[in-house]
Amino acid sequence: MALDRQTVAKRYGKALFEVVQEKDVRSDVLLELAEIKKIIDAEPKFITFMTSPSIKQEEKLAMIKNITDGASEVTTNLLDMLFDYGRIANLEDVIDEFNRLNDEFEKxxxxxxxxxxxxxxxxxxxxxxxxxxxxxxxxxxxxxxxxxxxxxxxxxxxxxxxxxxxxxxxxxxxxxxxxx
Structure with a gap:
């Protein structure tokens, strides 16, 4: 059964938020996700590129490696996991949910x-x-x-x-x- 975008975003966003709290890297990951969101906003075709069946897996992996170069282990793992599980199209939704949870945490x-x-x-x-x-x-x-x-x-x-x-x-x- 396929999950809708909101369910995917809530699950991954919550899991991500719990991990960053546990590892005490919330502020670092928050900044990294903001940068990734800027990339998505600046390049709307990024998600199309990442989900296109005509683009080779190696090229997609190289793109993820380029984006996560210098990023924390948590952020790198998030992108790798979303890509591996075929959920990279939900990246922006996951970031939005993480930001919502962070806003709630910070009141x-x-x-x-x-x-x-x-x-x-x-x-x-x-x-x-x-x-x-x-x-x-x-x-x-x-x-x-x-x-x-x-x-x-x-x-x-x-x-x-x-x-x-x-x-x-x-x-x-x-x-x-x-x-x-």
């Missing part, structure tokens, strides 16, 4: 902040601090997005929480009340 929340205009650093820090208090996080990482369609205000979205204080949503709410 960190990632939030997408959408505004109509660019925010300065002080505004971002104030929003992050307020959001941290609401969700009980020790640290909030802000990903700022500009969307003029929201007209004004702010929309904050994390994995488990959405706060929509945009003028656009307030106008929509007034419209719904007027239509009733």
């Amino acid at each position: 960190t929340v990632r939030v997408k902040v959408t505004t109509a205009i660019e925010l300065d650093e002080d505004q971002k820090e104030k929003l992050a601090s307020s959001f941290a208090n609401v969700v009980g996080a020790e640290k909030v990482l802000v990903d700022s997005v500009i969307d003029p369609d929201i007209i004004g205000g702010v929309v904050m979205q994390s994995e488990s929480c959405v706060y929509d204080g945009s003028i656009k949503s307030r106008i929509e709410s007034i419209k719904r009340l007027l239509i009733k």
Whole structure:
């Protein structure tokens, strides 16, 4: 029975997180996985290359060796194992799950902040601090997005929480009340 992407990511991500905790190399592996994720983002055809039946195994193994050159034993073993078990296509999902578990461990929340205009650093820090208090996080990482369609205000979205204080949503709410 084939496992879906989410199940594979959860199993491998959890196992990886437990291993790095046990070996006390969490921060090193976190940095290495961030670099691998940059490679995947920069080269979207990487996964296609690694899963293509027309590419020789030796070339794929050479690519993995090139990526893991200088990496920790844990990171190298992860890529080797994913490749050997035919799960290299799930690499990005596994990294995402590992990052999610790490954020949970560090009580960190990632939030997408959408505004109509660019925010300065002080505004971002104030929003992050307020959001941290609401969700009980020790640290909030802000990903700022500009969307003029929201007209004004702010929309904050994390994995488990959405706060929509945009003028656009307030106008929509007034419209719904007027239509009733």
